[in-house]
Amino acid sequence: MSVIEIRPDDLTGHATRALITAHLDAMHADTPAESVHALGLDELAQPSITVWSAWSRGELAGVAALKELESHRGEIKSMRVRDSFRGEGVGRALLQHLIEVAKERRMTSLWLETGTTDDFVAARHLYERAGFIECGPFEGYVADPLSIFMRRLI
Numbered sequence: 001m002s003v004i005e006i007r008p009d010d011l012t013g014h015a016t017r018a019l020i021t022a023h024l025d026a027m028h029a030d031t032p033a034e035s036v037h038a039l040g041l042d043e044l045a046q047p048s049i050t051v052w053s054a055w056s057r058g059e060l061a062g063v064a065a066l067k068e069l070e071s072h073r074g075e076i077k078s079m080r081v082r083d084s085f086r087g088e089g090v091g092r093a094l095l096q097h098l099i100e101v102a103k104e105r106r107m108t109s110l111w112l113e114t115g116t117t118d119d120f121v122a123a124r125h126l127y128e129r130a131g132f133i134e135c136g137p138f139e140g141y142v143a144d145p146l147s148i149f150m151r152r153l154i
Contacts (some may be wrong), residue, residue, distance in 0.1 A: 002056045004093045009053040011041055015060040016053050020044065023063075023080040030119065034103040037113050039078050040063070050079065052097060055092050065093040065102055069139055071113065074102050076112040078080040081122070091126050099130065102154050111138050111151045124148065 009016050020041055027038040035112040044051055044065055062081035066074050076098055081090045102110050112132065114123050132150040137143055 002088070004061065004088075004090055005055045005099045006052050006093060007055070009051045009063065011045055011051060013021065013060075016051075016063060017041060017043055019042065019060060019063055019080060019082060023078060030113070030117070031146060035144050036148065037141070044078060047134055050101070051113060052094065053082075054094050056085060056090065059085075061088070062090040062094055064098055064100050068105070068107075069083070072108045074098075074105070074107045074110050075139065079112075086122075091123070092130075093149075095126060099152075099154065107154055109153050111135075111149070113141055113147050113149050116146050116148050118150075120122070124150075126154075 011020070024038050024040050027036045045046050049065050049067045051063060051065045052090065053060055060082065062085060064078040064079040069075050073103065076095070079091065079094060099110065114120050114127065127150050130152065132152040134144060135149050135151045136152070137149050140147060
């Protein structure tokens with residue numbers, strides 16, 4: 001396993017922009033538009049959202065974002081690992097980083113939405129292993145058979 005460096009990302013780099021775009025394209029390719037909750041570049045650039053990128057072997061390995069819902073709650077957004085880095089601990093490292101940042105920001109809980117299809121099995125297992133449990137919709141989401149909502153107390 002190689003070293004994973006996680007750093008803040010301002011969304012200006014070509015590699016990051018390409019990964020976010022590919023992530024959004026993949027979500028729209030397999031999911032009806034009303035069930036896609038992934039954010040595009042403009043949405044991720046909002047002041048309430050911080051984005052980090054993970055780098056390994058000099059290449060972009062993944063991205064993740066933390067949206068401040070309120071001063072004490074956060075939502076994980078746009079978590080994506082490049083296919084060529086899957087199984088190398090990148091997702092786990094990004095998730096642990098987001099949990100640590102949430103603690104530093106004195107958040108008391110983290111929330112997320114992920115998919116129900118087989119494409120999301122690994123993501124759901126990652127979140128479950130990190131202590132996330134299923135919950136109902138939050139922050140304007142509605143019940144959707146293609147979504148699972150999860151939360152974790154910090």
